[in-house]
Amino acid sequence: MTLRSTFHNENSAEGRVYLPTTGNLEPARIEWDTTGRIERIIRLDTRANDLSIILPGFIDEHVHGAQGHDVMEATIESWEAISYGLAKHGVTGFLATTISALASELQEVMECARNYPRHPQSNWLGLHWEGPYIDPAFKGAQPAEAVRPVDLREIETLLSGRTDDMVPVRLMTLAPNLPLSGKLTQWLTARGIHVNLGHTGAGQEETMAAVKNGADGITHLFNGMVGLHHRQPGIVGTALTEDSLWLELITDGIHIHPEVVRLVFHAAASRVILVTDGISATDCLPGQHKLGKWFVNVDENSARLEDGTLAGSVLTPDQSVRNLLRWGIPMRQIVHSWCEAPALRFGLTGLGRIERGYFADLVELDSEYRVLRTFKRGQTIASP
Ligand SMILES: [Zn+2]
Numbered sequence: 001m002t003l004r005s006t007f008h009n010e011n012s013a014e015g016r017v018y019l020p021t022t023g024n025l026e027p028a029r030i031e032w033d034t035t036g037r038i039e040r041i042i043r044l045d046t047r048a049n050d051l052s053i054i055l056p057g058f059i060d061e062h063v064h065g066a067q068g069h070d071v072m073e074a075t076i077e078s079w080e081a082i083s084y085g086l087a088k089h090g091v092t093g094f095l096a097t098t099i100s101a102l103a104s105e106l107q108e109v110m111e112c113a114r115n116y117p118r119h120p121q122s123n124w125l126g127l128h129w130e131g132p133y134i135d136p137a138f139k140g141a142q143p144a145e146a147v148r149p150v151d152l153r154e155i156e157t158l159l160s161g162r163t164d165d166m167v168p169v170r171l172m173t174l175a176p177n178l179p180l181s182g183k184l185t186q187w188l189t190a191r192g193i194h195v196n197l198g199h200t201g202a203g204q205e206e207t208m209a210a211v212k213n214g215a216d217g218i219t220h221l222f223n224g225m226v227g228l229h230h231r232q233p234g235i236v237g238t239a240l241t242e243d244s245l246w247l248e249l250i251t252d253g254i255h256i257h258p259e260v261v262r263l264v265f266h267a268a269a270s271r272v273i274l275v276t277d278g279i280s281a282t283d284c285l286p287g288q289h290k291l292g293k294w295f296v297n298v299d300e301n302s303a304r305l306e307d308g309t310l311a312g313s314v315l316t317p318d319q320s321v322r323n324l325l326r327w328g329i330p331m332r333q334i335v336h337s338w339c340e341a342p343a344l345r346f347g348l349t350g351l352g353r354i355e356r357g358y359f360a361d362l363v364e365l366d367s368e369y370r371v372l373r374t375f376k377r378g379q380t381i382a383s384p
Pocket residue numbers: 062064097130277312
C-alpha cells in the first residue's frame with residue numbers, strides 16, 4: 001500500500017492577486033519554492049475577467065470552534081476538525097480560544113496543546129485564553145460558575161514553564177477592573193503573552209493603567225463592555241484613541257452595527273484585528289449547539305443563550321469580507337485587518353502579506369468572495 005500525500009504539490013498560483021504595494025487586485029502569478037516561500041510575483045498583461053481572486057490567508061486570533069467541535073473538547077481529533085473547518089474558510093492561522101473553565105479543564109487544553117502535532121501545513125498558531133479572570137457583570141455567554149477573581153498562583157501553575165514553543169499561549173483576555181489584574185498583566189507580558197482587555201466594566205482610567213502594565217489589545221470592541229458615551233469615553237473611547245491598542249472587531253452585522261464598524265475603521269483602521277469569535281456551530285444546521293460544555297441556540301446568523309445574550313458567532317472570515325465590502329470598507333483595510341495586523345501583533349515572520357520572501361499562505365476566492373482553495377506554505381490544505 002502506498003501512502004498518498006494529503007497535500008497537492010504545486011509551486012504557483014495565478015489570479016487577481018492582492019498586492020500590498022498597490023493595495024489592489026492585480027493579474028499576477030505567484031511562484032514559490034519547495035519550502036513554500038514566495039520567490040517571484042509576475043504581473044500578467046491580461047484583460048481576462050474570469051481570474052479568481054487571491055488574498056493572503058486569514059489569521060483569526062479569536063475562535064472557539066467550527067464544524068461541530070469546540071476547543072474545550074481538548075482532543076487532537078476535535079482540534080484537527082476545527083483546523084480543517086477554518087481552512088475551508090481561508091484561515092491559514094488561528095489561535096484556539098478557550099472560555100472560562102475549571103483549572104482541571106484548562107489543564108486538559110494545555111495538555112492537548114502540548115501533544116498537538118506540529119507540521120508546516122498546520123494553521124494552528126497557539127492558544128488564546130478568554131477568561132477565566134473576567135468581570136462577572138460583563139461575562140456575556142461565559143459560564144458564571146467558572147468566572148473568578150484573579151488567582152496568580154493558579155495561572156503560574158497552569159502556565160509556568162509552558163510558554164515556550166511547545167505550548168504557545170499567545171494571548172489572554174482579562175478584565176482590568178479586577179483586583180490583581182495589573183500584576184497578572186505584568187506577569188503575562190513579561191513572558192511574552194499578549195494581553196487583551198475584555199468582558200469588563202473598566203473605565204478610561206483602568207484601561208490606561210492596564211496599557212501601562214503592558215496590555216496591548218481589546219477583545220471584541222463594544223461587546224462585553226460599557227459602550228461609548230460622549231461624556232464618559234470609558235474603555236471604548238480610550239481604545240479608539242490609544243494608539244498602542246489592537247482592536248478586535250466582530251463583523252457579522254449583529255454584534256456591531258455596520259455604521260459603527262465604519263466609525264472604527266475611520267478612527268483606527270491600522271489597529272483593527274478582525275476576528276470571528278466563531279463557535280462549534282459554524283457551518284452546521286440551525287438548532288442547539290455547544291459553547292464549551294454549554295448549549296446555545298443557533299439560527300442562520302447568530303448564536304444566543306436562552307435569555308438572548310449573544311454567545312460567540314457563526315461568522316466566517318470570507319463572510320466578513322463580503323459584509324465589509326458591502327459596507328464600503330476599502331479592500332486595503334480589510335486585508336490589513338484580517339492578515340497583516342495579527343501577523344504584526346504576534347511577530348509572525350513571513351505571514352500576512354503576499355510578497356517575495358513571505359510564505360505562500362493564500363486564499364483563492366471566486367468573484368463573489370467565496371473560498372475556492374486555501375494554501376498553507378504553498379500546499380492546498382482545503383478546497384471546499
Ligand atoms: Zn470569544
